[in-house]
Amino acid sequence: MIYTTNAVEGFHRQVRKVTKTKGAFPNDMALLKLVYLATKNIEKKWTSPLHNWSLIIQQLYIKFGDRVKLDLATKPKASGS
Numbered sequence: 001m002i003y004t005t006n007a008v009e010g011f012h013r014q015v016r017k018v019t020k021t022k023g024a025f026p027n028d029m030a031l032l033k034l035v036y037l038a039t040k041n042i043e044k045k046w047t048s049p050l051h052n053w054s055l056i057i058q059q060l061y062i063k064f065g066d067r068v069k070l071d072l073a074t075k076p077k078a079s080g081s
């Protein structure tokens with residue numbers, strides 16, 4: 001239903017790029033903070049719409065029901081005046 005291998009590998013590559021330059025981490029929390037901040041920066045680049053998302057979310061809702069939150073409110077498009 002959702003093919004994510006390339007997206008996951010791309011994300012992993014970007015996180016590795018950030019963490020490989022560090023020699024060692026003083027504790028696990030330092031590594032966790034670095035990965036968190038890297039993720040926040042990587043998220044900014046995720047702007048492409050997903051292909052067939054409406055079909056995918058419908059199938060997820062059928063399968064997982066109450067665990068999938070649907071936002072059915074539509075936002076009106078801003079008109080350029």
